[in-house]
Amino acid sequence: MKDIYEDFDRAVCLRGEGRAKKETQWLKVVYGFNEPQLPNNVSSPNFSRIFATNTTAFELLVLKRKIMGPCWLQIKNPQVDNKGVSCTRTIVNHRENIREIVCATARIWSNIDIDDPTPPEALPCTVRTFVRPLDRFPPNFEVRASGNGKGLISPMKNERMLLNSLLVTIHRADPDVIVGHEFLGVSLDVLLHRMRELKADHWSRIGRFRRSRWPPIGRQGTNLRFLSGRLLGDLASDGAKDMITSTTWSLTEMCKTHLKSDRQDIDPDDTASYFDGGVSSPERLLTFVRHCELDAHYQMALAAKVQILPLTRQLTNLAGNSWNKTLNGGRAERNEYILLHEFHRLKYVCPDKLWGKKSAVAAKAENEDGDAEGGKTTKGKRDKYKGGLVFEPKRGLWDKYILVMDFNSLYPSIIQEYNIDFTTVESVEVDADGEEKIPEPPSSEVPQGVLPRLIATLVNRRRQVKSLMKDKKATPAQLLQWDIKQMALKLTANSMYGCLGFEYSRFYARPLAALTTFKGREILTHTRELAESMQLDVVYGDTDSVFVNSNVTELAEALKISAEFKKAVNDRYKLLEIDLDGIFQRLLLLQKKKYAAVKVEDGSRTSTEVKGLDMKRREYCVLSKTVSQYVLEQILSGEATEAVVERIHEYLTTIGEDVRGGKIKLDEFIIFKRLGKNPEDYPDAKSQPHVQVALRMKARGLTARAGDVIPYVFCIGEGGETAKTAQADRAKHPDEVRRSSDELKIDYEHYLAHQILPPIERLCEPIEGTDRARLAECLGLDPNRYRSAAESEERYFGTLDSLMSDAERFKDAEPFLVRCRSCRGQVAFAPISDRESSLLLPSGPACPACQSALGTASLQVQLETQIRGHIAKYYESWTVCDDPTCGNRTRMMGVYGRRCLRQGCRGTVAFEYSDATLYNQLRFYLSLFDAEKAVKTSTGSKADEVKALVDLQGDFLRTMAATAEKYLNQSGRRWVQLSTLFSFMKM
DNA sequence: CCCGGGAGCGC
DNA sequence: AGGCGCTCCCGGG
Structure with a gap:
């Protein structure tokens, strides 16, 4: 009854008691679990504190007996032999959204040694599948089933009989370990509810603890206790996820990456069609059954491949906790137990377990924070402490x-x-x-x-x-x-x-x-x-x-x-x-x-x-990753930059064409996103693609819970108008797209602009000889929409003016159109240095069609009219969205800067006719009459010709230049925001 | 335009 | 029911 302990001073501090006693005497009181639990906060004149009033029997047993993980306990004669079973049930929901069981496979391995590296397919096992009809079996199904190869197929009359037979099978095999995929979160949940609903016989045989009355079934994914006595290795549990590298942990993906097997996915909505009794052949249903048989194998093969049982056993041996917790839970508990064992061995009193509460020190510190900062509202988590140091990379x-x-x-x-x-x-x-x-x-x-x-x-x-x-x-x-x-x-x-x-x-x-x-x-x-x-x-x-x-x-x-x-x-x-x-x-x-x-x-x-890099993230589709991979290989190839850039440009061009040409498979467009909460708990569900998809999945009776990874594809909105439907509504589950045959079309422009371009742009950022506008152009996107403000200005005015030719600079400028009053013909006023096309002759301007002279005054008026037209256009202030899938054109201006106003669009709007465009247009007009430049840019015999011309027509050129200059100089500042024009220089 | 909060990574 | 550091992207004021 009495025992003296050394105190563990941190234990005291951890309780928030501020006193740091080193060693004290403690009275140890032991009594049975049949007596009520003492409250942990009582004291009296004779004692100040009681510890460990809520310690569980498990903890006590394991600590006192120094049990470090699975081992033989001499309690009784335990009858244990190693049997593993792998179960799959495929479930379909029908009427009223209730999930029912139509098929269950039990694949049983007996006397397995979990340390034996022999893969499961090389070991003997029995396979048995229970299947029941939805309405009636297809003709000849029973006969064909009885002749199935290795796996025994047992057609059942109804769901209840299926469950009963399954329970008998489990009871006979009495497995120590059940291996599954989404077993705890999905299969077990449905099994329990259906067994209770249909009053299945001996339902508790699913575990080893015999019960006659049903205890309450807990929340989805929390009913491990129904399996008590058996270990559950669930490939989708948090414990397993730590051991398996995967982006989605779907069975198909894990089979591909870890088993190199190509598992066929079955669209859950197609399940009913496999069970159609009205067809002439049983083949389709047999295909379904074999799919289940194979899945059961895959699950066990994966578990063996990643060594889930041996590894969790070793971890459990080190920590001295429960194996099932290692298999299905996180690592906090393992850490707790290893320290409990250690401190117990050294006779310390450990901090009490606080179920679902923050540790006492954490709670205390939070209170103190609150006091110190004058009742600052409880902002959830306390400030983080500092972690690792990351150096600024030399990019x-x-x-x-x-x-x-x-x-x-x-x-x-x-x-x-x-x-x-x-x-x-x-x-x-x-x-x-x-x-x-x-x-x-x-x-x-x-x-x-x-x-x-x-x-x-x-x-x-x-x-x-x-x-x-x-x-x-x-x-x-x-x-x-x-x-x-x-x-x-x-x-x-x-x-x-x-x-x-x-x-x-x-x-x-x-x-x-x-x-x-x-x-x-x-x-x-x-x-x-x-x-x-x-x-x-x-x-x-x-x-x-x-x-x-x-x-x-x-x-x-x-x-x-x-x-x-x-x-x-x-x-x-x-x-x-x-x-x-x-x-x-x-x-x-x-x-x-x-x-x-x-x-x-x-x-x-x-x-x-x-x-x-983006290519390592699940929210980028396979296509995007493939393109990134190629670009990266080129960049890392070590070859000359020009060659690399050229190949990248070529490749992107092909990709753009292939994508638009429909040459890429649907699978390559799938994007994945994890649900942080249950779908109905999102306040902004309408703007989140994966939440929309998840909600539709649930409406169809599928599961979509917090933590699930949802696949989706961006499609073109119904009716073909890409801009009308909100982005999130256009996200569809791949199965929806497949089923729709041609109804749903993949939004290729969106993929090029949002999935392919940005990662490539980031990869190429340090690479000379290309930029995002050029990359966009290769992909067939409008390069102007991807030019940064600085790049656009630089394009127009150039930091190095002499390096840019007029042809380049004025590429997008409108020509000066001259109308002849005699013949009513219209012709563009070509640069005067272009002696073949120019309408300015040594004798003065003349119409190239009818040779009539053109009056200076007339040309001046025409020029002014056209300049005013451009100014008017500028003042119309039309804006366009830079997102090519949106293309919203409006004269409305947003309150908050340049964000596109269309709902759900992430684009940025810019003036369709910008100040820079206008400025450049005026410069172009001016250049047409620039005598000096005309002479400078002419060479050889041409030079003399041009020189003579500008001498003869100096007055005309000066008049016209002055007209253009008037608008350019006098009012330039009104149109051109110098601050934005020269922003590229601020570096 | 700036600021924050998730996702999802890296370590 | 492990930490923090760092892009990104998206909403909201």
């Missing part, structure tokens, strides 16, 4: 060897190096000015803390495992097992820091987290300074890495520099270690966290590494 394309040096496991190493722990770091006062102070690390005499020692143990064990792996005699199975073990050790060590800064963590210790990152920033800064002191150029760095420009073209030299630098850095620390992580042959550095490189692999091989 551009680097073509000397770049050394990527990074610290191995920086944060775990810092925690060890500086002995950062709950028991070693003194708490800090909260600063008066609200600024949070970083605590000091303990002095070197302070003994090693709990956390540093724990991490050291993990790191040492990992080192041992890795040395085992070097043994040449090791079998592949052993190697695989060790590899999983070392991975689990690394993951565990690395996750300790994250949980220190997690407000809801039982061991929340913000000052420790802040100290860790502070040291990280300090170390990275010093590392860069060291490099610079060695005359090495650091072009970039992020948190724990520096990219050093070796500035050499010989690999051996680069390696030598790397070794010298490594030694210089590592000499400064006891434990902390920097190492060469890779060598880049070429590096395209675009932004912080955004770059691509050609990495040197062993020998002469190379590979491309891409970080953070």
Whole structure:
């Protein structure tokens, strides 16, 4: 009954009690779970505090017995043999939007060893599919079903019988593990509701805990307890998502990337058609059944491929928590349990578990913040503490060897190096000015803390495992097992820091987290300074890495520099270690966290590494990624810039044509976006494409919940008017597009302008010889709409006037049209230096058609009329939207600058007839009568001819020039906003 | 035109 | 129910 504990001072502080008792005497009281729980906030004259009143039986058992993950417990004689089962049910919803079960496959593997690397397809298994008709089975279905190959097909009369038979199968197999995809969130939910609704027999056999009465079915995705006694490996669970690299975690995508298998997708809306009993052949339904059989296989194959069971078991062994939580939950709980075990072993009192609440320290700090800042409204989260340091990248394309040096496991190493722990770091006062102070690390005499020692143990064990792996005699199975073990050790060590800064963590210790990152920033800064002191150029760095420009073209030299630098850095620390992580042959550095490189692999091989670019994001379609890939390959090819630019331009031209020509498949246009909330919870649902699609999916009885990744394609609005329908309404699910046959058309212009151009533009930004207007032009988009203000002005006036020919400068100017009063013909007034076309003869202006002389006064009036026409046009102030899919033309002006006023459009409006256009037009008119220029631009024998002409017709030219100049000079400022015209010069 | 808040990445 | 740092893009005033 009585036991003396040492106090754990942080435990006290974590409770928000301000007192820092080191060791005190505690009275330990133990009583059964059949008695009521004490409140945790009681006190009396005899005691000030009670701890651990709400500890669960599981925690107690696991801690007291030091149970570290799955192991044999001598409670009774457990009858366990390993059986895995993979289940698929395909569900269709009909009438009243209720999801029913039409088909279920159980693929059962018996006596599997989860450490055996043999893939599931090479191991014996039984397959059984239960299927029931919607109305009636197609003729001959039962006969054909009985002759099915390996898989047993059991036609069932109705849904209830299907469920009953499935439950019998599960009961007989009694699986330890159930593997599925979206099982917890979807399948189990439907199963439970249908079993209850249809009063299925022995429904609790889905798990191992026998029940006769139904407990309440919880929210979707929260009913793991119905499976108690079995492990659930759900490939779409958060736990699994951490282990599988994928953008959508759809079964089809994972099969493709991890199994190299081409899984056929079935449109859920087509399910009913597979069950059509009115057709003459059973083939279609058999196809459906085989699809289910195959899916069940895929799920197990994926689970085996990513080693989900061995890895989660190792993680669970390290943390001492529950395996099912490792499989289906996040990592906070693992971290909690490893610390609980450690502190319990050392006889500390740990902070109490606060269910669904912020840790006591977090809550306390928030209150203090509120007091200090005079009752500032509870703005949700507290200010973040500072994290890793990111250097400003030196942007551009680097073509000397770049050394990527990074610290191995920086944060775990810092925690060890500086002995950062709950028991070693003194708490800090909260600063008066609200600024949070970083605590000091303990002095070197302070003994090693709990956390540093724990991490050291993990790191040492990992080192041992890795040395085992070097043994040449090791079998592949052993190697695989060790590899999983070392991975689990690394993951565990690395996750300790994250949980220190997690407000809801039982061991929340913000000052420790802040100290860790502070040291990280300090170390990275010093590392860069060291490099610079060695005359090495650091072009970039992020948190724990520096990219050093070796500035050499010989690999051996680069390696030598790397070794010298490594030694210089590592000499400064006891434990902390920097190492060469890779060598880049070429590096395209675009932004912080955004770059691509050609990495040197062993020998002469190379590979491309891409970080953070648009092409790595799920909201860009495959087409966009393919185009980016090509452009990137060209840029990194190392060939001459002109050749690269030319190839890019050519390629984009082809792409533009192919897209518009309908040569690209629908799949390549699919965009993905994750739902942050449930679709109906969006306040601005109407403007979000994926939310609109999700809502329509739900209306059809499909699932679309928070966290789901929604696929969609932008189509042309109904009725063909691209501008009329709001953007979000035009987003359609790929299945909708496929079903519509030709009704829905992909909005190619939108894809070119919004999915292809922007990523390419960003990639080409540092590349000479092209710009966004040119890239847009290649794609068949109007280049003028993509010219920046600066570029447009530069185009008109040119920073280097002499470099631009008049032909180029006045390309878009309207000609001066001269009408002849005699023959009523009309002709453009060509430049006077153009002796073949000019109507100005040495004798004066004359009509080229009827040779009649044209009066100066008449021409002057005509010129003035045309100039005034342009001015009037300018004052009409028509604006157009720069989004080619919108094309909105209006005379309305927005209140907020240049945003397009059409609902749902993201474009920018500009004057159709801008001040710059007008100014340029006037300059063009002036140029027509510029005698000096005419002489200058003429060469050879022409020069003399022109010179004679301007001498003879000087009066005429001066009169006309003066007319143009009048408008240009006197009123120029009224039209031309000099500030915008010359904005490109402000750099 | 500026400012903020999500997404989604990187580490 | 792990952290923070950084583009981007989109709404809103």
